Amino acid sequence: MEIAHRRVATVHFTLSDDSGQRITTTHGHDPLVYMHGTGTIIQGLEQALEGRQAGDRFSVDIPPERGFGPRHDGLVQRLPRSTFTGRGIPAVGEKLRAQTEKGPLDVVVTAIDADSITVDGNNPLAGRPLHAEVEVVAVRVATPQEIQFGL
Structure with missing residues (x-):
């Protein structure tokens, strides 16, 4: 069956x-099960x-536009440190949820200096060709x- x-x-x-550089693998773990x-x-x-069919093995190169998309410079912002006064200063690498005009956005703190904190809302794999x-x-065949309801 294909x-x-x-x-x-x-x-x-x-x-x-x-x-x-390996990003992730299912080998040694459960395989990925998805509805095509x-x-x-x-x-x-x-x-x-x-x-493809069961037993097929292959390699594929995936350009950014068919992977996690391009990087968007507009999703990287430098914010004043005073923005974070209520909950303390986050650490580099910390994941936060930002509220934007278009709704919530997950961001990662990428830099901290004396005056500002830089956050990035891009997927870490955005803009990267993948293999x-x-x-x-x-x-x-999927069940009814x-x-x-999905998998």
Whole structure:
């Protein structure tokens, strides 16, 4: 059976960056189980899985626009330290939830100096080309409950 829209695929993968540095892997853990065609995995990987079958192994290069998108400079902001007076000064690397005009946004503190704190709302993988090594473990038809409610 081939991976197609609304079929459930089980895959193992290793995701690396351009330099070959491993970002994440399912090996040694449970494989990824997802419903194909629902946008729950990055577009480049989902497109590469289309039509594959259990037992297939392949590599795919994923450009940023089909991965986690481009970096947006507008999502990086320097804020006055006084913005954080009520709860103390966060540490570099700390994740915070910011309120924006478009709703909540998860940000990471990337720098702190005497006057300001820099936060970044980009996904850490935004703007980065990715490489995936993939093994299709299984493919099956989704149940009516999975189609209605998701996995």
